[in-house]
Amino acid sequence: MASLIEDARVERLLMRDYPGLHSLWGAFHTASGERGMLTFASLAARLARALHDVSYEDPNEWVCKGRRLFDAIAAHHEDIAACHEVADILAVDLAQMRVRFDVSSYRAEPRYRDDNTYLWTTESEAVHARMEWAPDATDQTTARPNAVDSMRLLDHPPIETEAWRAYRYPEWHSRVGLLLPDWTCVYDRAPAAEPLSGSERVNAGLLAVRQALPSGWQRPPRRLRRRSEGAELDLDAVIDDGIARRMGVAGDGRIFEQKRRTPPSMSVLFLLDLSTSTNDRIGVTQQTVLDIEKEAAATIASALEPTATRVALHGFSSNGRHDVRYTRVKDFDEPFGKAQRERLLAQKGALSTRMGAALRHAAAQFDEEQSEAKLLVLVTDGEPSDVDVHDSMHLIEDARHAVSALSSRGILPFCFAFDRDGHRYVRTIFGPGHYLVLNGAGNLAQQVSKVLASLR
Structure with missing residues (x-):
């Protein structure tokens, strides 16, 4: 999209000085909505014609929107930043429309235009040079904090906040058997707290959870x-x-x-799915999945607060590979107090579920933990998905690769899934015996306590 808008911008400037170029280039613009399909190549060609030929009318709203945005900055075509903003808006719209871009078959239209691949030559060569063969899961999935790059990447951070850091992680491409380095960017931030509300439900199952845990939450003598x-x-x-x-x-x-008898040396990190689908209501009580996650997380954290077990509560969502949002509700060294409870209750479901990147970043949080046992508990309501990925198996395989790498770091994974069809992908990701599919609301906190009790 950046290439298309840039070509249209330069051509407008040239035609202003050399009007004859309009008819010369216009002969190559043949795309039309009557025979065009909803593919990237077709829509891009139709938009290119709409930006060149004022008499051309296209029935597609995206093409019409592109023309309106471009015409709105017609008097400022020297402003490259404004053109880039138009390209960004149109690209995001295509992603939300689930329009697939096939780089292998894409050809620029009209044909006289260059495909501008030279613009990406340096980046492409660098990426291919850094690709690593990774047939087995290793600790290559370690986070790489990006102190310098983060300033470039975060000129416009996804959410305004005073506390954020950018981390780059690889992503597993199962079809070619490669671990793509620095493929995803995780924004790690602490959310602002909101007024405390609804806390009475949090304490409802606290007694039952404490009873489900072993006495004193202790190991064998x-x-x-x-x-x-x-x-x-x-x-x-x-x-x-x-x-x-x-x-x-x-x-x-x-x-x-x-x-x-000694208290167990254990660190438990609860990773909560905060995607849009967690706003769905399930079960007889018609609670949202997110409400169930919050209630269970608060109950477990409260139950383990007096014990020697270290607990962290984190959440995640995503908006493409460059924008995976990781939220810290409670860290290992924090008590589960009023501020942490307010953070938890303030969370809202939004965006998508890029699970592999979130799991890799969650695993990195155990690096400073000295506990003998480390447990990563993921609570989700559906399979991994994101706006820039159209092959569902890609993110499932990437999440499986991220989970398999946890064992090399001494971390035990477990997943609770609120999805009746969850066996299909959760078993692939976590393996047998490391997940539980919940058909209804139930009591998630008690189910989690049973898993913890089995590890004593």
Whole structure:
């Protein structure tokens, strides 16, 4: 789109000085709405004709919108930034219309125009040079904070906020077996809090969840050997002590064993799907999926607050590969207090679900955690999707690759899906035994507590 609008801009400026070029170039503009299909190539050719020929009328609203936007800046065609803004608006509209762009078959129309591939030569060569063969999941999915690039990428950040950082992550392309480096950009930010409301529902299942967790949320007793006192004998110490006595050496008398219960060393990160579809209502109570997620997250965080288990609550949504939005509601080092509760209740469902990038960024949050057990719990209502991807299996395979890489970092994944057809893709992504498909609202918090209890 940037190339098309730039060509039209330059041609307008040339025709202003050399009017004869209008009829010369006009002979090549043959695209029309009567025989045009709703493909990128067809729509682009029709828009190019509409921008060149004022007498041409096209029935498509997108083409008409492109002409209106371009004509609105007709007096300022030297303003390149304004033309780029028009191209951005039209490109976003095409993405929302789910118009597919096939780079392998695309040819610029009309034919006298160059396809402007030289503009992208440097970027394309750099990307191909940095591609890595990755037949197996490795820690190549580590985040790369972009301190310098982020300033360029975030001239217009997706949401105005004082606290954000940009991170680049790869994405797995299953058809060619490549891990595309720096393919996605994750914007990590803390949301502004809103007035606290609806907290009475959060506490409704708190008692049931605490009862479902093991007493004191503890691991099996730890054996402390070679003690000077205790309830049981340490058989190895008794034997060593007997051998020492037969050799004429005085034993130290530490022949007892103690059992001591210690709190588990565990870090749990709850990753909540915050896409538009979580606003759908399900079950008899007609709660939205997002309301269920909030209630369960708050209940679990409150139940584990007095224990030694470290809990983080994060969420995500996406608007294409360059705009994956990651929201921190509660970090591991934060208490679950009023501010965190307000952040949670303030979340709204919007945009799409680029799951792989969010999982990679969530995995990076465990890097500073010293816990013996690390658990990443994803709560979602549907399969991965995004506005710039038309092959649903691409994002499913990318999410599967991101999950398989978690084991190399010592992270155990688990998924709760509110989708009756979820078995089809959740099993592919997380594998058997690592997911649970929920057909209705149920009590998500109690289901999560059962998973935690099984890991003691």
